[in-house]
Amino acid sequence: MNILILGSGGREYTLAWKIAQSVDCDNLFVAPGNAGTGQIAKNVDINVNDFDAIASLVIDENIELVVVGPEDPLVNGIRNYFQQHEQLKNISFIGPDKTGAQLEGSKDFSKAFMEKHNVPTAKSKTFTVETLPEGLAYLDTCSMPIVLKADGLAAGKGVLICQSLQEAKDSLTTMLADKQFGAASEKVLIEEYLDGIELSVFVLTDGENYVLLPEAKDYKRIGENDTGLNTGGMGAVSPVSFADDAFLQKVKSKVINTTVAGLKKEGIDYKGFIFIGLMNVDGEPYVIEYNVRMGDPETQVVFPRIKNDIVDLFTAAAEGNLKNYKLEIADEYATTVVLVAGGYPGSYAKGNEITGLADTNDALVIHAGTKQDDYKVLTNGGRVIAVTGMANTLEEALKKSYTAVNQIKWQDMYFRKDIGKDILALRID
Known part of the structure; x- marks a missing residue:
């Protein structure tokens, strides 16, 4: 079986290391990969969000299994792209479609999903720059510390734990009004802090x-x-x-x-x-x-x-x-x-x-x-x-x-x- 891993970090190296041990792995490709994956697989210099180039690689190399490492291409709909492509739709694929990827792509979506399906989670409310005054007023009703979360993808850095009310108000203003995390913080969740x-x-x-x-x-x-x-x-x-x-x-x-x-x-x-x-x-x-x-x-x-x-x-x-x-x-x-x-x-x-x-x-x-x-x-x-x-x-x-x-x-x-x-x-x- 010919296999493709998308990504270039430590996660993708570890997946490549493990996949390379399989008796079912004939040829292993990593796009774009790193110096280490180049020693155990074939690196291909393709961006993980370049779906057309990925499609060409999969077709040209007769790839039968695709494993997506990072979240970006999933949130951007790479599985949907494969499903809608006549030559790719039957390829084995590890990673959800664009809707499923919203569990990570949108904190607001995931929180609503948890509440709807009775998954235990911290209480929260979501605010935008238009509702910033309401968000600041809501903070007055909260106990400290409090957690602020950018709604979208922020490379693991969009979560702030604020110890004081003033810090929380300043941070909420910076995230929403000053777009601290760009499009990721167009919505911000104010979430109860869990001690554990x-x-x-x-x-x-x-x-x-x-x-x-x-x-x-x-x-x-x-x-x-x-x-x-x-x-x-x-x-x-x-x-x-x-x-x-x-x-x-x-x-x-x-x-x-x-x-x-x-x-x-x-x-x-x-x-x-x-x-x-x-x-x-x-x-x-x-x-x-x-x-x-x-x-x-x-x-x-x-x-x-x-x-x-x-x-x-x-x-x-x-x-x-x-x-x-x-x-x-x-x-x-x-x-x-x-x-x-x-x-x-x-x-x-x-x-x-x-x-x-x-x-x-x-x-x-x-x-x-x-x-x-x-x-x-x-x-x-x-x-x-x-x-x-x-x-x-x-x-x-x-x-x-x-x-x-x-x-x-x-x-x-x-x-x-x-x-x-x-x-x-x-x-x-």
């Missing part, structure tokens, strides 16, 4: 049935002890010790089952991933957000724990055959530490040479923002490399990750040194 422990749960569904993938916890803030600006993710851990069987049963019954049933009831033919951002509040699950693809860096700890042939799994999902599918999960812990360019998530340099990659023998080195320049690997993004360690204990997995991290070098490299330490401190592990 955050984690992510991942589902692959064929539209009716689903498999529950390993859960994970990621670390969004740039600074240690969860301080500083939000990023795309600085590390992740799987499994999560505070997500025990009793809690996950509640997640299935109160969140996943109602979500999948709600999509079917709405007439949305959803074949792909549902990434559910959750808050564990005193043992009860509340949905913070939906995403319509796998997380990054969560993929880097979730997929190494899956034992199944991943092409077999994807094909079953795309063809509607997940009923009775048995997923095999390794008991080992997986931890990933993300290495970023100095200055990220603000401005940062590109083109620095990365050394030490060949010295990392006991961990999986995952390329993200990298490019190949002759025999050199150079930085080409904010999040550059992720390093995943696996072991029977969380401590040993972290040791493997950080041992490998310390082998890798480039100018102004930065990483967090406290990934997983909060879970270790719980002593539930």
Whole structure:
């Protein structure tokens, strides 16, 4: 089988690494890919939103399975494009259509969906620049801290947690009147703050049935002890010790089952991933957000724990055959530490040479923002490399990750040194 992955980050590298192990994978393409995917697949320099060029590639290379990594092309309707194209409509495809992708593409849409289908979530109200005065007045009735969320896609940076009323009013004004996040903040949700422990749960569904993938916890803030600006993710851990069987049963019954049933009831033919951002509040699950693809860096700890042939799994999902599918999960812990360019998530340099990659023998080195320049690997993004360690204990997995991290070098490299330490401190592990 010839397979195409769309995307260029650590998530896509991990998917390529896993797909390349399949007995069913004959030729693997990644568009546009990075320096790492170029070592295990064929990179094709096509933008993920250039649907015509993607179509030509799929037809020319006789591609039979397409796996979409990032959210942008899904929100922009790439599945619809395939469904309406005579030569593409029967190709196996992992990712929802444009309507289903609104679960991530519009916070307002997803919140309305949750409320309609009784999915537990925080209370919220949505405001626009026209209703800004009402939004400011509404904040006077809210308890602090409060959460402000840009409605649209903002690269993981459109969520603000405001500690004071004045901060909340200033931030709401900046988001709406000053268009802080561009079109993404034409609508802003004011949402109740939930006090609990955050984690992510991942589902692959064929539209009716689903498999529950390993859960994970990621670390969004740039600074240690969860301080500083939000990023795309600085590390992740799987499994999560505070997500025990009793809690996950509640997640299935109160969140996943109602979500999948709600999509079917709405007439949305959803074949792909549902990434559910959750808050564990005193043992009860509340949905913070939906995403319509796998997380990054969560993929880097979730997929190494899956034992199944991943092409077999994807094909079953795309063809509607997940009923009775048995997923095999390794008991080992997986931890990933993300290495970023100095200055990220603000401005940062590109083109620095990365050394030490060949010295990392006991961990999986995952390329993200990298490019190949002759025999050199150079930085080409904010999040550059992720390093995943696996072991029977969380401590040993972290040791493997950080041992490998310390082998890798480039100018102004930065990483967090406290990934997983909060879970270790719980002593539930």
